[in-house]
Amino acid sequence: MSRYAYYPGCSLETMAATYHVSSMEVAHKLGMELEELEDWNCCGATAYSHVDELLATVLCARNLAIAEKQGLSIVAPCNACYKNLWTTNAALKRDPDLAEHMNYALEADDLHYDGSVEVSHIMDAFSTPEVLETIRQKANDRLKGLKVAPYYGCQIVRPRRPGLELSQVDNPQYFEELLRAAGADPVPYAYKLRCCGAALMVTNRRAAVQMVRDLLQNAVDSGAEVIATACPLCQTNLECYQAEVNHAYDADYAMPILYFTQLLGLALGVGVKRLGIGKELVSPDVVLKRAKAAATSQSS
Amino acid sequence: MVTTTARPLSFREEVENLLHAEEGASLVRCIQCATCSAVCPVVEFMDHTPRMLIGLINAGMKDEVMASNTFWTCASCYACTEKCPEGIRPADVMYALTRYSLWRDTFDRDWVAPEFSRRFTKTILRTGKSYEPGYAPAFIFEGGFSGMVREMQMGLKLLAKGRMPLIPSRIKRIHNLRSMVARVMPLDGIE
Numbered sequence: 001m002s003r004y005a006y007y008p009g010c011s012l013e014t015m016a017a018t019y020h021v022s023s024m025e026v027a028h029k030l031g032m033e034l035e036e037l038e039d040w041n042c043c044g045a046t047a048y049s050h051v052d053e054l055l056a057t058v059l060c061a062r063n064l065a066i067a068e069k070q071g072l073s074i075v076a077p078c079n080a081c082y083k084n085l086w087t088t089n090a091a092l093k094r095d096p097d098l099a100e101h102m103n104y105a106l107e108a109d110d111l112h113y114d115g116s117v118e119v120s121h122i123m124d125a126f127s128t129p130e131v132l133e134t135i136r137q138k139a140n141d142r143l144k145g146l147k148v149a150p151y152y153g154c155q156i157v158r159p160r161r162p163g164l165e166l167s168q169v170d171n172p173q174y175f176e177e178l179l180r181a182a183g184a185d186p187v188p189y190a191y192k193l194r195c196c197g198a199a200l201m202v203t204n205r206r207a208a209v210q211m212v213r214d215l216l217q218n219a220v221d222s223g224a225e226v227i228a229t230a231c232p233l234c235q236t237n238l239e240c241y242q243a244e245v246n247h248a249y250d251a252d253y254a255m256p257i258l259y260f261t262q263l264l265g266l267a268l269g270v271g272v273k274r275l276g277i278g279k280e281l282v283s284p285d286v287v288l289k290r291a292k293a294a295a296t297s298q299s300s
Numbered sequence: 301m302v303t304t305t306a307r308p309l310s311f312r313e314e315v316e317n318l319l320h321a322e323e324g325a326s327l328v329r330c331i332q333c334a335t336c337s338a339v340c341p342v343v344e345f346m347d348h349t350p351r352m353l354i355g356l357i358n359a360g361m362k363d364e365v366m367a368s369n370t371f372w373t374c375a376s377c378y379a380c381t382e383k384c385p386e387g388i389r390p391a392d393v394m395y396a397l398t399r400y401s402l403w404r405d406t407f408d409r410d411w412v413a414p415e416f417s418r419r420f421t422k423t424i425l426r427t428g429k430s431y432e433p434g435y436a437p438a439f440i441f442e443g444g445f446s447g448m449v450r451e452m453q454m455g456l457k458l459l460a461k462g463r464m465p466l467i468p469s470r471i472k473r474i475h476n477l478r479s480m481v482a483r484v485m486p487l488d489g490i491e
Contacts, residue, residue, distance in 0.1 A: 010430040015463050039472045041428040046376050047420035050398040050413075053318065054484045059424070062480060094323075101484070108479035158378035159389070169382060195341045195377035203413035204373060205447075207345040211375075240454055247450065279461040281454070 005072035006034035009081040016232030018276025022261035029268040043084040060088035061102040065111035073118040079231035083155035086119040135181040139267040142291035143184035149224035150175035182267035191218040196237040256284035318396035324389030336380035346370040366406040371397035372413040428471030
């Protein structure tokens with residue numbers, strides 16, 4: 001059984017609590033153990049890097065050192081947390097001076113980091129060849145024919161991790177494979193790697209609203225019934241600000257935005273409520289109706 | 301009298317010195333091909349494109365660069381960083397400029413982004429975690445009164461759905477975290 005140190009990140013305690021519960025349910029179904037990182041702290045998002053580089057590094061170094069103490073590698077469900085953790089990890093592994101400086105700081109919390117931890121996005125953990133096979137075997141019909149736009153976002157693939165080919169970050173396919181394994185029908189979504197605007201929703205509203213509009217329109221044009229996301233910031237911008245887009249552009253988008261773990265959970269037979277479905281501002285009824293119809297036809 | 305032959309740092313070198321832990325190529329490698337500008341999803345909201353900004357840095361035009369909104373408009377999507385044929389990491393350069401602008405206090409007080417980053421940082425130093433409702437509401441006035449009403453309506457809906465906590469969460473060893481940060485830089489510089 002695979003076991004990871006689970007780093008939820010701040011959003012999964014608040015806006016994205018449904019991502020947290022659905023990740024836990026899916027991990028449980030797949031026989032994967034997610035042990036929450038003890039007393040973890042914020043990854044610093046983009047704000048810490050805006051203020052100071054070492055400040056951003058020290059925050060992530062603490063989380064890495066705690067994982068090392070627990071003897072586990074980290075999985076993170078948020079694209080930004082994931083990117084911050086792995087870039088810091090890579091910097092600490094290649095730069096002994098930086099590691100020494102950070103270890104001096106870590107002493108203040110009785111911690112030390114030797115660089116033994118690996119960092120993955122939770123989607124990586126849910127899409128290894130073995131896990132994909134398990135999903136194929138266990139998946140029911142609830143997502144059959146459901147047209148899903150696989151929205152990767154940015155920092156899940158960029159900046160590129162060492163060892164990856166340009167094609168793997170230009171046109172990755174692992175999200176699509178995962179959705180197919182769960183029985184869904186991923187649509188070709190041209191904007192799947194385009195930015196959701198991230199914190200610009202607060203600092204430059206006009207820019208972010210336009211970016212969200214483009215993503216929604218492209219999903220509609222692709223024939224998607226739902227956008228699946230792998231990041232709490234993407235989900236929040238696409239879903240909670242859909243009304244703002246409709247206001248700004250006199251539009252009537254009603255595109256459900258679900259976490260990929262919620263869709264996976266449905267396919268693995270987890271109850272709707274246990275996946276946190278029902279807490280959206282844009283109704284995901286289209287997804288649920290299809291799931292219900294599939295369940296009915298299956299039982300008849 | 302002791303004379304020194306050390307020449308002052310160029311502006312480009314000052315910027316690059318703020319990127320100690322990164323591994324991008326030096327800005328002198330820039331060939332002005334504008335790939336960064338072409339792939340940037342927010343370029344139309346910038347007063348200088350990323351290509352122009354790098355050109356201005358290399359030309360030592362500090363005042364023009366620091367007055368630009370470009371680096372506060374960057375969404376950190378790293379599209380440019382992936383595509384630069386010279387291995388420059390423009391998204392990281394944007395971070396270097398935001399740091400420079402906060403240190404030297406050169407940012408325009410009307411901009412939301414610098415104050416947002418400062419506030420975010422202070423929150424983390426107090427609690428160890430970020431807390432959206434704690435700093436976001438101060439900025440919703442940007443949309444005027446009707447924008448504020450819409451934002452509040454959304455907040456209430458999220459509250460009703462249990463997605464908006466009223467009490468910020470806090471890590472257990474916040475004092476140790478603060479001591480850690482103090483070993484890296486003086487806390488009074490950020491608080």
